[in-house]
Amino acid sequence: MPSLAIDCKTEMGREPMLVHLDADAQVFEAPTDAHPSTAWWRSAVFYEVYIRSFQDSNGDGIGDLRGIEQRLPYLQQLGVDALWITPFYPSPMADFGYDVADYTAVDPSFGTMADFDRLLQAAHDRDIRIVIDMVLNHTSDAHPWFAESRSSRTNPKRDWYIWRDAQPDGSPPNNWTTFFGGSAWAWDETTQQYYLHLFLDRQPDLNWRNPEVIAAVDDVLRFWLDKGIDGFRLDAINFLIKHADFPDMPVVTNATGGDLVQYHVHVNNQPELHPLLQNVRRVLESYPGERVLIGETGTLKAPELAEFYGADLDEIHLPMIVLPLHTPWQAAAMRQCLLEFYAGLPPGATPHFVFSNHDDKRLITRYGYEQHRSIAVLLLTLLGSPILYYGDEIAMCDMFIPLEKRVDTAGLIDPDTYPGRDPNRTPMQWDASQHAGFTPDTVEPWLPVNENRSTINVAVQAAAPDSTLTFYTTLLHLRRDSRALRVGSIRFLEETGDVLAYVRTFGDERLLIAINFGSGSPILDLSELADQAHCVLSSTLQRPDAVALAAVALNAYESVVFKLGAGGT
Numbered sequence: 001m002p003s004l005a006i007d008c009k010t011e012m013g014r015e016p017m018l019v020h021l022d023a024d025a026q027v028f029e030a031p032t033d034a035h036p037s038t039a040w041w042r043s044a045v046f047y048e049v050y051i052r053s054f055q056d057s058n059g060d061g062i063g064d065l066r067g068i069e070q071r072l073p074y075l076q077q078l079g080v081d082a083l084w085i086t087p088f089y090p091s092p093m094a095d096f097g098y099d100v101a102d103y104t105a106v107d108p109s110f111g112t113m114a115d116f117d118r119l120l121q122a123a124h125d126r127d128i129r130i131v132i133d134m135v136l137n138h139t140s141d142a143h144p145w146f147a148e149s150r151s152s153r154t155n156p157k158r159d160w161y162i163w164r165d166a167q168p169d170g171s172p173p174n175n176w177t178t179f180f181g182g183s184a185w186a187w188d189e190t191t192q193q194y195y196l197h198l199f200l201d202r203q204p205d206l207n208w209r210n211p212e213v214i215a216a217v218d219d220v221l222r223f224w225l226d227k228g229i230d231g232f233r234l235d236a237i238n239f240l241i242k243h244a245d246f247p248d249m250p251v252v253t254n255a256t257g258g259d260l261v262q263y264h265v266h267v268n269n270q271p272e273l274h275p276l277l278q279n280v281r282r283v284l285e286s287y288p289g290e291r292v293l294i295g296e297t298g299t300l301k302a303p304e305l306a307e308f309y310g311a312d313l314d315e316i317h318l319p320m321i322v323l324p325l326h327t328p329w330q331a332a333a334m335r336q337c338l339l340e341f342y343a344g345l346p347p348g349a350t351p352h353f354v355f356s357n358h359d360d361k362r363l364i365t366r367y368g369y370e371q372h373r374s375i376a377v378l379l380l381t382l383l384g385s386p387i388l389y390y391g392d393e394i395a396m397c398d399m400f401i402p403l404e405k406r407v408d409t410a411g412l413i414d415p416d417t418y419p420g421r422d423p424n425r426t427p428m429q430w431d432a433s434q435h436a437g438f439t440p441d442t443v444e445p446w447l448p449v450n451e452n453r454s455t456i457n458v459a460v461q462a463a464a465p466d467s468t469l470t471f472y473t474t475l476l477h478l479r480r481d482s483r484a485l486r487v488g489s490i491r492f493l494e495e496t497g498d499v500l501a502y503v504r505t506f507g508d509e510r511l512l513i514a515i516n517f518g519s520g521s522p523i524l525d526l527s528e529l530a531d532q533a534h535c536v537l538s539s540t541l542q543r544p545d546a547v548a549l550a551a552v553a554l555n556a557y558e559s560v561v562f563k564l565g566a567g568g569t
């Protein structure tokens, strides 16, 4: 790329906007300063591998454990620290593995237990940790526990699930609905009762008020901890235990005055949840090494997030912060949201930011292509341990999946209004071949490969210095080499138009991150921070080595990481 010098005077002849450090905004300290532990997960970058879509090793069109093993060199080169692998347990695949039929085995479509053991060893050999998905809210209806439970009202496992009588008119026990729509109660002809399922009817909810369930799950956790896994990602963990009295949910009219929407208040984050989480944590901590609990807590509010860490930081290490997914991509909104989350963290807690995953639209589809690098810069330079979703690093985007190729049940319920989650789960694009190197071209992949594979793929981008993949790799290595980025404190600058800016500090190392969310070209006076800065990274151009901070012109949608020199406050 040519070096573009910026002359601020000729550029529109505008006066720079003076930007101050926000006097009111707190400095949020690195957890390591407030807490003696320097555990790896406090500064790690996680990477979500949606196993069905990452790499097929045996030509059946479905990604598998050996496929992940084959791609470890890629992940190591990219510079991620840990993988979260989505469920690979035996399953009828009604929810593609989130319906578990056996917690301590491997589904043949993903490989064997020996493949898992090999993957774990090979990952550890490359200093990559492995976190596995644990789906504890529900099992598959094909799980032997449920087969027993539904066999008769007197079966010893009857109470392992949530069974209730019909109301006198035969209708379900209450008005609860599933997250996929429709009543959360399914009628069982044999035993003439309803069972509860917050997700599909093929995913009956476990009864966490039964101590036998707790004991059985403890054994499952030990099985995997004995193998040496580095942690669990706890699926839908906020819903684990339900209100003891099963009251009706409050119902509200939505914004358009149409459908009724329920608040899931009687299943979300009940007080009895927290002793259960403490128990899971105790099981984890009875093992040596630093293992981590990541929690899918569905949390949208900062004060609630704090609860999932536990009053004594004795529950989930990293409750997922998905709020940015629900926040408009605007500097002021994002700044506000981040400040609220940082301010709400208990002392010593590590924030775990999630911007994309297998349930939501991909980043480019959500925010637009021109924002993609800024999203990467934000995610990877905030204080905390972030997670990437496979394919984000090569700028994959959602793909329209025609009805006849749809496989996610969620996308079949109301196909015109919700396409489901297939669009954001298409196969990883490794090269420009017909099936992108995910599976042989002669094999039909489980979901179509995006047509944009000719340019959006690893092979092309690895060789291109200005590609998205090169940008991500540079950013990840920059983060790895910088203590300020990994564990430094964060302090936000005051609100400035379309620019979100903050300083990360560790000892003498001070980095300024400025992200221009807009299409304009603001000129900022940042001289309060230092006289000069060195541009470490820019998303759009190569900047001159030394930048005078009295007048910094940003390009449209540009994100910059500056290393601050002397001077300033």
Ligand code: TEU
Pocket: 095, 098, 099, 135, 179, 199, 235, 236, 296, 298, 358, 359, 360, 410, 421
């Ligand atoms: O998702 C839990 C969850 O809360 C869902 O409501 C999620 O927001 C929804 O699927 C979006 O359409 C977890 C898993 O991530 C998801 O893939 C599973 O389908 C779900 O649990 C059930 O196990």
Ligand code: CA
Pocket: 055, 056, 057, 058, 059, 060, 061, 062, 063, 064, 109
């Ligand atoms: Ca396969």
